[in-house]
Amino acid sequence: MYKFYGYKKCDTCRKAEQFLQQAGIDYEFIDITENPPTADELAAIAESANVSLSKLFNASGVQYRQLKIKEQLPALSNREILTMLAGNGRLIKRPLITNGKRATVGFDAERFALIWN
Template sequence: MLFLQYPPCSTCRKAQKWLEEHGVSYEARHIKEENPTKEELQAWHARSGQPLKRFFNTSGQAYKSLGLKDKLPAMSEEEQLDLLASDGMLVKRPLLIGEDFVLVGFKTAEWEAALCQ
């Protein structure tokens, strides 16, 4: 599994602790240093079953400074993917990528349902 995280993020640290407590092996990737590519984001979005808007870090400074709350609805999916791929700080984190699932953000119930069957 691939675990995309931003180490200073407290939610990412909680998610990482949860993975370790549940014995889940993963490869960690720093989302700011190694930004997801457009192709990765496209594949993850398709596998997640989530709306693309869910992949945006709506509480982040980059999102707010770009005024994306008002701009996103008018943007095409292509434009949104290009934007997400341009800056890892725009991407909601953590992301956990498995063979048949993608978890966006850390919600304990979602992670338990996907990983503790």
């Protein structure tokens, strides 16, 4: 079963959901702001999606800017990054989609077509 970590009020998440629905992919929607992935799940998603941990941050988000994450990142260990993200779903770039083997971070129609079709 696919896990879709998103936020219902997010336009990007709605586009990703529409893509999955049109592709006939069943998924479990998980509100990322209420139930963010654990640190271990985030590490697995980053590895499966082939992205660095810093790419898991929602760099355009209000909290990212308020907490000055960009300035903190160079001094943070991987474990600190994962703990920070797992503790605050609003810091995570969305949507996160995983089937346990593959994963995507954010929404890009071309990438989705390659990964999820």
